[in-house]
Amino acid sequence: MLYDIFVDPFVQMYQMPDFFLQVLWEGFVAGILYALIALGFVLIFKASGVFNFAQGIMVVFAGLTLVGLHENGVPAYLALILTIGVMAVLAYGIERIVMRPLVNQPDIILLMATIGLTYFLIGFGELIFGGEPKRMITEELGLPTGSTAFEFGERGLVILQHIDIAAAVIAILMVGALAVFFNKTRIGRALRAVADDHQAALSVGISLNQIWAIVWFAAGLVALATGIMWGARSDVSFALEIIAFKALPVLILGGFTSIPGAIIGGLIIGFGEKIAELYWGGLVGGGIESWFAYIIALIFLLFRPQGLFGEKIIERV
Amino acid sequence: MKHLKTWACATALAVGVTAGAVAPQPAQAQDTNYVPLLTYRTGPFAGSGIHIANGMNDYLQMLNERDGGIGGVPIAIEECETSYNAQKGVECYEATKGKGALVYNPYSTGITLQLIPKASVDKIPVLSMGYGLSAAAVGDVFPWVFNVPVTYWDGASVVINYIADQEGGLDSLSGKKIGYIFLDAGYGREPIPLLEQLAEKHGFELLQYPVPANQMQNQSSQWLNVRRDRPDYMIMWGWGAMNPTAIKEAVKIRYPMDKFIGVWWSAGEDDAAAGGQDAAGYKALNFSGVGMDFPALQDIKTLVVDAGKTQTDPASIGTTLYNRGVLNSVIIAEGIRTAQELTGKKVITGEDMRVGLEALNLTQERLAEIGLAGFAHPMKVTCEDHAGSHPVFIQEWDGERFVKVTDWIEPMTDVVRPLLEAAAADYAEKNAPWPERTEACAQ
Amino acid sequence: MFYREAGQFKTSYEADQALFPIRQDKIGLGIILLVAFVVIPLTANDFFLASVMIPFLVFSLAAIGLNVLTGFCGQLSLGTGAFMGVGAYAAYKLTTIFPDVNVIFLVLVSGFFSAAIGAIFGLPSLRIKGLYLAVTTLAAQFFLEWCFIRIGWLYNYNASGAIEIPTREMFGVIISGAEATPLARYFVVLTITVLIAFLIANVLRGRIGRSWMMIRDMDIAAELMGIRPLQTKLMAFAVSSYVCGVAGAMMVFFWLNAAEPSSYSITLSFQILFMVILGGLGSVGGAFMGAAFIWILPIVLRAIPNMLDVDIGAETVEHLAFMVVGALIIFFLIVEPHGFARLWQIAKQKLRVWPFPY
Amino acid sequence: MNAIVTKESLPEPRPASERELLLRVDNVSLSFGGVKAITDISFDIRKGEVRAIIGPNGAGKTSMLNVINGFYHPQEGTITWRGEVRRKMRPYEAASQGIARTFQNVALFKGMTTLDNIMSGRSLKMSRNFFWQLLWRGPAEREEIEHRRKVEEIIDFLEIQAIRKTPVGRLPYGLQKRVELGRALAMEPELLLLDEPMAGMNLEEKEDMSRFILDVNSEFGTTIALIEHDMGVVMDLSDRVVVLDYGKKIADGTPEEVQANQAVIDAYLGVSH
Secondary structure (H helix, E strand, O other), rough: OHHHHHHHHHHHHHHHHHHHHHHHHHHHHHHHHHHHHHHHHHHOOOOOOOOOOOOOHHHHHHHHHHHHHHHHOOOHHHHHHOOHHHHHHHHHHHHHHHHHHOOOOOOHHHHHHHHHHHHHHHHHHHHHHHOOOOOOOOOOOOOOOOOEEEEEEEOOOEEEEHHHHEEEEHHHHHHHHHHHHHHHHHHHHHHHHHHHHHHHHHHHOOOHHHHHHHHHHHHHHHHHHHHHHHHHHEEEEEHHHHHHHHHHHHHHHHHHOOHHHHHHHHHHHHHHHHHHHHHHHHOOOOHHHHHHHHHHHHHHHHHHHOOOOOOOOOOOO | OOOOHHHHHHHHHHHHHHOOOOOOOOOOOOEEEEEEEEEEEOOOOHHHHHHHHHHHHHHHHHHHHHOOEEOOEEEEEEEEEEOOHHHHHHHHHHHHOOOOOOOOOOOOOHHHHHHHHHHHHOOOOOOOOOOOOEEEEEEOOOOEOOOOOOHHHHHHHEEEEEEHHEEEEOHHHOEHHHHHHHOHHHHOOOHHHHHHHHHHHOOEEEEEEEHHHOOOOOOHHHHHHHHHHHOOOEEEEEOOOOHHHHHHHHHHHHOOOEEEOOOOHHHOOOHHHHOHHHHOEEEEEEOOOOOOOHHHHHHHHHHOOOOOOOOHHHHHHHHHHHHHHHHHHHHHHHHHHHHHHOOOOOOHHHHHHHHHHHHHHOOOOHHOOOOOEEEOOEOOOOOOOOOOOOOOEEEOOOOOOOEEEOOOOOOHHHHHHHHHHHHHHHHHHHOOOOOOOOOOOOO | OOOOOOOOOOOOOHOOOOOOHHHOOOOOOOOHHHHHHHEEEEEEHHHHHHHHHHHHHHHHHHHHHHHHHHHOOOOOOHHHHHHHHHHHHHHHHHHHHHHOOHHHHHHHHHHHHHHHHHHHHHHHHHOOOHHHHHHHHHHHHHHHHEEEEEEEEOOOOOOOOOOOOOEEEEEEEEEEEEOOOOHHHHHHHHHHHHHHHHHHHHHHHHHHHHHHHHHHHHHHHHOOOOOOOOOOOOOOOHHHHHHHHHHHHHHHHHHHHHEOHHHHHHHHHHHHHHHHHHHOOOHHHHHHHHHHHHHHHHHHHHHHHHHHHOOOOOOHHHHHHHHHHHHHHHHHHOOOOHHHHHHHHHHHHHHHOOOOOO | OOOOOHHHHOOOOOOOHHHHHEEEEEEEEEOOOEEEEEEEEEEEEEOOOEEEEEEOOOOHHHHHHHOOOOOOOOOOEEEEEEEEEEEEOOOOHHHHOEEEEEEEEEEOOOOOOOHHHHHHHHHHHOOOOHHHHHHOOOHHHHHHHHHHHHHHHHHHOOOOOOHHOOHHOOOHOOOOHHHHHHHHHHOOOEEEEEEEEOOOOOHHHHHHHHHHHHHHHHHHEEEEEEEOOOOHHHHHOOOOEEEOOOEEEEEEEEEHHHHHHHHHHHHHOOOOO
C-alpha cells in the first residue's frame, strides 16, 4: 500500500516519460481552459466586486449562440460576429437590469443574483437553441483540427492536438490583450481605478455603469473563447456548466483579483488533478477528478486563506 | 420572533394555488387507450433523449393517423418531461397514473427503480426496453416489469462473444486486456459483475474506467489511462453527452476504433459523428433496424412528419435512436393488440396490458405485416422470461452512417440466466417482504 | 380592520416572547394546522398528496435546515444536497441493520450522521468566510456524491447502485415502500416537518439562535461579546445538517422510494438554496413559502398550457420554468431581498392599518 | 466645556491612582508585518476609575483596546488582569473574564432588534443547553425571562423603551451608539472599553452619552477605559488620562497634569519630532 502511494507512481513517471509528458500536456490544456473561465470571474470581480457565478453558463451560452446561429444557416464568421454582438447586448442588459439596481448590496446578495442569472440563461439558451448538445463548428471557424505526434524515446509517442495548441495560443493572446487593455488604454486605467476604490473613481468622473458594462462584455468575450475551445474538445451543452465550477478552486488558489493568479491557479489545478488522477486515482477506484480540485483548494485555504498572491488579511474593528 | 408566524401564508399558498391549477384532469375519454410517455428533451441527456422521444411519439401517432389507433381504438398519447430527473419522474408518474395509464417507459434507470415496486401495487406494468434492472427479466419475481428484448448482461456477454470471435474463440481471450469505460452510475456499474465473472472464466483482464456523471465532458484522464494500459478492446456503457466526448477522446489518443465497442445506448449517429471520419470503425450493439427502408417508417414520414404533426427533424428518421424509439412503441402497440385479443376488450387497463405484454409474440411474419420486416429480432415473452428475445447485432460507423456488420449474435444465456435469477432473488430479499407472484400465467 | 393588535396588551414577558404574540396569528396558525391535518387528508387526491404536499413538506424542512446555516448563521452552503444524501444513506443503512426498529425513529436518528459529517465540513468555517466557504461546501458536495457512488457498502452492493426503500409499517399501517398510501406518507412527513420546524423555531428565538445571528451580523463583535466562533458555527453546521439529513431521508423514504446518487447532486443544493433566498433568509416561515413557490411553480406552469389547451412542448415549459425562477430570484433580490417573508410582513402591516393608507 | 455633568459634581472617595489595580499593561509592542502600531507601552487601569486614552489619529489607541480584549496579540509585553499575567487570549475569553467594549464604527448586529442586541450581551450569562432550548417551555423560557428583566432595566436606564422592537439598522446613529452601550452594559462587565463613544454626535447627544457613562461608572461601579477625541469630554469625564502618539506613550496622569504636559501639547499641535 505504502509502496503504491509513495514509490510506484514515481517509478511509472520515470519508466514512461513519454506518457508523463502527455499527462503534463493534458494537464496544461485543461489548466488553460480552467484559467480562461477563471479569467472571466476575475475581470468582473476586479471591477465590481461581484462574484459572477454565471461565468460558467456564459461560456455555454456563448458557444451555444455561435453554433445555434450557424445551424440556422448563418455563415461561421458572421455567426461569430453576431455572437460577439449578442454578448455585448447581454453585458449591457445585465449591467442595466441586474447590477445597477443592486449596487452596494452585500457580496452574498450579488452572488445569489448571479446564480439567478445562471438559471435564467440556462432556460433562455435552451428555449431558443434546444436542449440537445451541439457540435462545435471548429473547422468552419478555421480552427485547426487533427493532431501531430512526436516520437519520443524508443517507442514513446506524445500526441498534441492542434486545437489544444490553438487554445493555448489564444489564451496567451487574450491575456496579453487584456494586459495591454488594462495598462495602456484610458478605459483600462479607469477600470483599475474602479477596482481600487469605487467612490474615488466616481469622484474623478468615471462612469461606473459604463465600466461595468465593458467588463461584463470583456468577460463575455473570454466566455466565448472558452466556449469555442471547450466545445471543440467535447460538445456544447449545458452539462459543461458543472466543469465551469472548477474555476472556483482555481480562484481560491490564485486570488480573486489577480489575472496572473488565475492563470497560475488554473495550471496548478490542471496539472494537479491530471497527475493525481492518473498516478494515484487508481488506488481509490478512479474518478477523483470530480472533487480533487476542491479538496486541494480547501486544504490550501486552511493554511493560506488569502490565496497565493493575496496579502495577509488584517482584520480591523 | 415571528418567524413561524409566516408559514401561515405558505400552506395557504400551496393549497390555494395548486388546488386550482393541478386538480387532476378528468380521466381520458372512455374510447381511447392512454399511453403516457416519460421523455426528456432537456437536461444533460437530452441529446439522446430527444430522438427516442420523437420515435416513440411518431409511431403511435402514425398508428392513429393510418389505422385510427389499435383495434379501432385511438391511442391517447401524452408526453411528460422528466429531464432524466428522479423528482420529476415520480411526479410524471403520479400525474398520469390516475388517467388510466397502460404502461410506463421511464428511460432512466433511476426512475425505473422507483417504479418497479409501485408497478404491482398500482397494477400498471413497466416496460424498460433494454435498460433498467437486468434482473427484471425474471418474470417469476417481477411479473409487472418487462425489459424486452434484452438485458445489459446479455449485451455485455454479446460483446465478449464478438471479441472472442474476432480473436478466434473464447479460449484465445486468455491474457487479453479488455477495457470497460462507463458512466459512473447504476447504469454503467450494472454489467460489471458479469464482466468480472467472464474475465475470471476466460482469463482476460478487465480494466475499469469510470466516468463521473459530472465529468462526462472532461474524459481526458480516463483516456490517458486507456493509453497507458493499452487494452486490446474497449467496451463503453455511455449515455448522453458522455458518448461523443468518449469517441472524440478515443480518436485523440489514436485508439484503434475497430476495437472500440459501445452498448446500444452509445449507438447514436450524433455520438459517432463527433469523431467524424476518424471514428470510422467504431462499433456499437443494436437491436433495432438501421435506416428507413421500412414501410412503417415511410408511413411515419408521410403521415406524421411531413404533415407537420411532430417536432421531428425529417433527417433524423431512420437514425439509430429514433428507430429505437419506434421499436419501443411497436412493443407497446403489439402489447395492446395482444391484450385486446386475449381479453376481448377494445379499451384495456394496465392489468390487461400486463397480460398482453407477457403474451407478446412478435414473429418475423408479424413484423413484416406491420411494415417492419427485419426491423428487430423476433420476440417471444414468456412468464419466466420477460426479456423475450436476447440476440443483438453489431453495427459499425463508416464515417458517415452506421452499417450493420454482423448477424444477430446470441448472448451467453448459460452464464447470464443464473446471474439474473440470483440478482432477482437478491433484490427480493433486500426488499423483503417482496410480494410473491400471484398473477396467473396466461400461456 | 380585522388584523389588529390594538387592545391586546401583554402583561408578561412570556406572552411577549411567544412565537405568535398576536392573537390573529395564533388563530391563523391554528387554521393552517387544521387544514394540513384534517382538511387536506379528507379532500385531496393522491396526486396532490404525493406530488405536491409531500415534496413541498420535505423541501420546506430542507430549506429550514439550510436557513439555519445560511439565513441565521450567515454561512453560505452549496452542499445541502450532499448533506441530505448523507441522511438518506444513513437511514437506508440503519433500516438494513435494524430491520425491526420503527422507520420513523431511524429517519430521525439518521440526521445525527449528517450532523456529524456537516460539522466536519464546517471546520474550515473558522478560518474561511463568505465565498471561500462556498467553495469548501462544494468540496463536500462533490466528495460525498463520489462516496455515494463508490462505497458499495452504503447501498448494500445493490446491482443497481441505488437505494431502494423496503416496506415498513407502524401500528399496522404501511408507511414506507411502494404499498404505503400517499395519505400515510403525508401524515408522517407532515408530523415530522411540523415538529422539527417548531423545535428549530424555539432554538432560534433563544440564546443559541441569537448567537448564530450575532455571528452572521458581525462575527468580530460577536466574538468580543463572548461567543466562541468555532463552537457556534459548528453547532449551526450540525443543526442545519441534522435537519437537512432528516429531510433527505424523508425524501427517499416517503417520497421517491428509490434514489440514485444523482438524486442528491448539486442541482438539489441549488433547489434548496433558491427556496431559502426566495422565501427569505432568516425566516422559518419563509422556508415554507420558498419551498411552495419553487416546487409548485413548475407544476402550475406545466398545467397552464393544458388548461388553456395550448400546445406547448413539455420541454418548453421546463425551460420557461428555469427562466421564471431565475428572473424571480433576481427580481426579489432587487426589490425585496428578504423574500416572501418580508412581503408577508408588509402585507400584514398594510392589513393592520387598513382601510387607512397610513 | 460641553458637558453639563462633570466628574467634579459627583462625590469621589479617594484618588484614582491609589485604588486597587485591575489591569496592567507592561511593555507591550505590536506590529503588523513590520509596521509598528504600538511600541513599548505600559500603563494601568484601576478599579472604579474612568481612564481615557487619547492621542492624534493613528496613535495606536484602537490597537491598544484590541490588545486589551484579546483581538490582537502583542509580539512583546504582558497584560496583567486582576493579578494574572496573560499574553495571548481569544476575545471570547476576555469577554468571559468581564471585559466588554463598544466600537469606533458602530458594530451592532444589524439584522436584530434593539432588544435582541442587548439580550445578546447576556449570552455569556445564559447557560441552558441546546436541548432545553429545543423545548423552550420550562428552564429555557424561565432563563430568558430572568435575563429579559435585566435587559429591560438597561433599556429603562438608557431611555430607549420606544425602540425596543425596532431593527437597529433603521435607527439613527446616536441611538445606535446608545444601543451599543446598552449591549456592552448587559454583559455586566468589570472593565468597559469605549472606543470613541461620542464620535459623530451632536451636542445634545454628547451630553446624554456623558451622563450615561458617568452613571454607569458611579451606579454600577464599572471601570471604564475610553478613547475620545473631544478633549472637553475627556477632561470632564476621566480620572486619569494616558496619551499616545505614533504608538508610544508620551504622557500619563490626571487631566490637569496631562493638559500641562509639553509633549502632549507638541503632539497635538504637530511639532516635529
